[in-house]
Amino acid sequence: MRNDELEAELEDLSSAEDFLDFFEVPYDSQVVFVNRLHILQRFHDYLEADKEGPSGEEGWIGYYTRHLTTAYQDFVASDARTEKVFKVFNAQDPKPVFVPLDTLLK
DSSP states (O other): OOOOHHHHTTTTTTTTHHHHHHHHHHHHHHHHHEEEHHHHHHHHHHHHTTTTOOTTTOHHHHHHHHHHHHHHHHHHHHOOOOOSSSSSGGGGOOOOOOOOOOHHOO
């Protein structure tokens, strides 16, 4: 069961910086500038994967902070292409195409 009051506060947040500031996660603005959508998607993915909610004394703030911090750190240590958060990064590598020179000269 989620905390309705906290959920209402979260609805007002719109950017990665808003979330990081709200949960007091220290961040490098350059990392966030380059990876903001990836960080938020990874945060969402972590929340969806963790169906149990906060453990023990952690509480909802700690629960969200833990997952947001992990999502942010994924992109401090890596990059969007390596992390492959979005479907476009999971597409197969393009295959080389051979075009004979004589067809270009016609």
